[in-house]
Amino acid sequence: MSEGTEPIRLTDEQRLDWLRLIRSQNVGPRTFRALLNHFGGARAALEALPMRRAAGASAPQICSREKAERELEACGKFGVALVARGEARPPA
Numbered sequence: 001m002s003e004g005t006e007p008i009r010l011t012d013e014q015r016l017d018w019l020r021l022i023r024s025q026n027v028g029p030r031t032f033r034a035l036l037n038h039f040g041g042a043r044a045a046l047e048a049l050p051m052r053r054a055a056g057a058s059a060p061q062i063c064s065r066e067k068a069e070r071e072l073e074a075c076g077k078f079g080v081a082l083v084a085r086g087e088a089r090p091p092a
Contacts, residue, residue, distance in 0.1 A: 007088035016068050017042035018084055023063035023071075024049060 010018065021042040022032050027049075035045035050059040075082060 005086070008084065008086040010084050010087065014042065015082060015084065016065065016072065017046060019068045019071060019082060020063040020065065021045055021049075023068065025061040027060075 021027055021035065022029075024046070027035070035049070036042060039045040039048055046062060049062055072082065
């Protein structure tokens, strides 16, 4: 987090959307950040992702809500918290 920047705090729904977006096909760190910046949030980016493809390419595989929920549940079992870049501290 940059000095002078207000820390963010994701809701559970936002955290799930962020996880789904980063786990989707052909979405790496740069693309993830570009999509967030362009669409204003992960949910809007997820909704637009099937339309953002090269001519002739098939729609990207988007991580399902169920798969992301299972991953978050597994993290919880091991005491792992997914912390988004810019968050002040891990969620409770």
